[in-house]
Amino acid sequence: MSEHGTDPATETFVALRNLLFTVAYEMLGSAADAEDVLQETWLRWVEVDPGQVRDPRAYLVRITTRQSLNRIRTLRHRKEAYVGSWLPEPLITAPDVAEDVELAESVSMALMLVLETLSPTERAVFVLREVFDLDYDEIASAVDKSPGAVRQIAHRARRHVDARRPRKTASASETRAALESFRRALETGDLQGLLDVLAPHVVLVSDGGGVKQAAPRPITTSGKVARFIIGGLGKQKVTLTSDPTVVNGSPALVMRLDGDVDGVLAFHVEDARITGLYYVRNPEKLTRVASETPLTVR
Secondary structure, eight states, rough: OTTSSOOOHHHHHHHHHHHHHHHHHHHHSOOOHOOOHHHHHHHHHSSGGGOOOOOOHHHHHHHHHHHHHHHHHHHHHHTTTSSOOOHHHHHOHHHHHHSHHHHHHHHHHHHHHHHSSHHHHHHHIIIIIIIIIOOOHHHHHTTOOOOHHHHHHHHHHHHHHHSSSSSOOOOOOHHHHHHHHHHHHEEEEEHHHHHHHHEEEEEEEEEEETSSOSSSOOSSHHHHHHHHHHHGGGGGTHHHHHHHHTTTTTTEEOOOOOOOEEEEEEEEEEEEEEEEEEEOOOGGGOTSSSSOOOOOEE
């Protein structure tokens, strides 16, 4: 036992918990499922003699990855039956996540949707290599592949992601400026103001989960997106939060209707204009908007 009354195994797990949660969340896109994975990881960890573990961080990341891969099979059936578009569960994140450019991009709505197009093993390899910088031997033991196979999978996954990821990510200040322009246009019902801040090829994805009204499919082009926003959100007299909000490492808006949270609206900005809008309204995905969720790659 330590001087604080906790055993070394517990201290190690607690110290690495935020890292393990981040691994699971990037694999699953669901905070609730990530928490379940951490519980399963803990149950396996307490059965191990810590003195026999050379590298606790690598060991726990390996368990978390394997449990996440098991969980993906369950999620796949759930997503196949999902009503409308599916978006990752939004997380209110601390400012330091936004300051870590690579971490912020890796948990952004835009990139998380790209990761959804990978196979489970490709996603695991990509996340562990590109986000957490694990070596190929460590990743191989986590996904039960040879290091040579992992190198090939990593190359294939990186090529797949690079072909689909946003061209570039704007700075937090550029995103905030675009967000404020969007917000003013929404509050005043200014259609032209919205058109000015939306990129011509903008895409809006809304997720109601069959519980809240949402567009059944993504909406594309600035004219259609602007009309949808003015005709939908604008007519509901939604009151926007005035305090800056950071969701998945980027400036975002928590939308309120009659004082209650109606959804979270995340943005992707390129060249000072909005290219992606991600509106999560499914109440089951809004349990993390009252407090910050700590994320880390270290």
